[in-house]
Amino acid sequence: MTTQRKPRGPYRKGVRRREQILDTALEVFAGRGDAPLQEIADRVGLSQAGVLHYFGSREELLLAVLRRRDTLDLAACEGSDGPGEAVARTVRHNMDQPGLVRLFVALSAAATDPSHPAHGFFADRYRDLTATIVRGFESGRRSGAVRDDEDAEHMARLLLAVSDGLQLQWLLDPSLDMAALVETFDRLCAPPNDG
Amino acid sequence: MTTQRKPRGPYRKGVRRREQILDTALEVFAGRGDAPLQEIADRVGLSQAGVLHYFGSREELLLAVLRRRDTLDLAACEGSDGPGEAVARTVRHNMDQPGLVRLFVALSAAATDPSHPAHGFFADRYRDLTATIVRGFESGRRSGAVRDDEDAEHMARLLLAVSDGLQLQWLLDPSLDMAALVETFDRLCAPPNDG
């Protein structure tokens, strides 16, 4: 436990710049899905080398962007009714940011390679999300909203798969209503003897 | 209608070479998911330029590989009981070919960009697969194997999404039993008042 002070004086500017670059990168990626460092540099009014001064490598910047997106997504589904609704909400929100979805899809595909810098990030992410959703389903069971004849972890993994798979289909055909489809899946997870 | 003869003489070798390259490329991609042309060239005992002599460009070769995989997949699920089982079978078969799955995931992500050479291929593919699965579900309904309280196209899209999404999760964590998960999804699509 080292004593850490809030950065001040000469540091402040650097910290803000970092934030600014991150914001800009998020925007750029949200629009195009992928872009050379140069483009982010231009937008933020810096040289390419300037950007690398803050993030040691391209991959580092990418990771930071992903983490930020995750954070924003999580915040956006605070207080949802259940996992299904939370995912539906997220998905609906993502429908405004095709580029970001594309970035995510492309990057998660690439991160599939164990030697990829983001491999750990994604592996952890799915593990954690699954656990969270399982808890949500279990709570839904207690209130009778979720069927209990199928394994909760199976349903959780399926929900995540649905979410990812639909994003792919949606990118190929933007007329698809992802949110409605997630809701359909959610109903498939309701107890069989209702209605 | 031009009169076409089966290639012979000097052509024969070329045709075989093409096949050989295609086979090799399929193997290489099945193992690594992506590779420079050079690697396929090495394996097939040709120079990189030699490979390009048969397939005008890298993308062309990639497309040919994808088509071949699709063909093999379709053949493998002839005579399945329903769409769910067909997909489960395919998925089980894919579990022996991580690299190919990776190639597919990576390429479909890239093909999301409308200007990508494989965009049309994937867009068509999902359209066609959806239609086929819808027919399967409708037939399943008539025999009482599939619930009829949800839209068949929704379920079809979800099945495809499940399949794609699970592949991603599986690549990140190979201990996942994709086939079992697909079967779980299949049960979610069964009529609610059974069992």
Place this chain on the structure above:
DNA sequence: GTCTATATCCCGATAGAC
């Protein structure tokens, strides 16, 4: 902190000899 300039890299594609 920020820039300019440049070192590398990697790879696909092309030209042209054999």
Place this chain on the structure above:
DNA sequence: GTCTATCGGGATATAGAC
């Protein structure tokens, strides 16, 4: 049909001045 050689484009990363 096949090779060698090479061009060309596009990026990332680094060195070093200011």
